[in-house]
Amino acid sequence: MNELESSLKEQPESYLLIGDLALTEMKLGENALAMTLADRGLSANPIEKDALTGPWPLEVFARVTAATGDHDRSIAALKKLLSIPYEGPLASHIPLTPALLKLDPMFDPLRNDPRFKALTVTSAATAAR
Numbered sequence: 001m002n003e004l005e006s007s008l009k010e011q012p013e014s015y016l017l018i019g020d021l022a023l024t025e026m027k028l029g030e031n032a033l034a035m036t037l038a039d040r041g042l043s044a045n046p047i048e049k050d051a052l053t054g055p056w057p058l059e060v061f062a063r064v065t066a067a068t069g070d071h072d073r074s075i076a077a078l079k080k081l082l083s084i085p086y087e088g089p090l091a092s093h094i095p096l097t098p099a100l101l102k103l104d105p106m107f108d109p110l111r112n113d114p115r116f117k118a119l120t121v122t123s124a125a126t127a128a129r
Helices: 002-010 014-028 030-043 055-068 071-082 098-103 105-110 114-128
Strands: none
Touching: 014 055, 014 071, 030 055, 055 071, 055 105, 071 105, 071 114, 098 114
C-alpha cells in the first residue's frame, strides 16, 4: 500500500496507479477514499480522450461504485463498457462481458438489481444473434 502511495506521488496522473490504489482502498473498506480515487482515475484518462486505455479507469470506477453502493453510477458505467470494444485493466486484460458480469464477485452487490440482470440477459441474447 505504501509503495502504491509513494509511486502515485511521483506519478500523480498515472491512471493505472490510481486504479490500483482505488481497488485496494475499496477492499480495505475505505469507501470514501476509493471513490475519490476512482473519480480521479476517470479525470486522469477520460474515455472521450483515449479510446484505447480510457475504458480502464471506467471499469475500475464501475467496480468501486458497485462495492460502495452507488449502483446507479456503476450500472451506467457498465452499460458504456458493454457497448464498446476494449482491453480490460485487470491482469488478464479481458474486457467485461455479460457472462463475466454474472461470475465476477466484485459485482455481487448488484446481483438483485433488475438493471444489472438486464445487462447480463439482454446483452447475451444480442450476442447470440
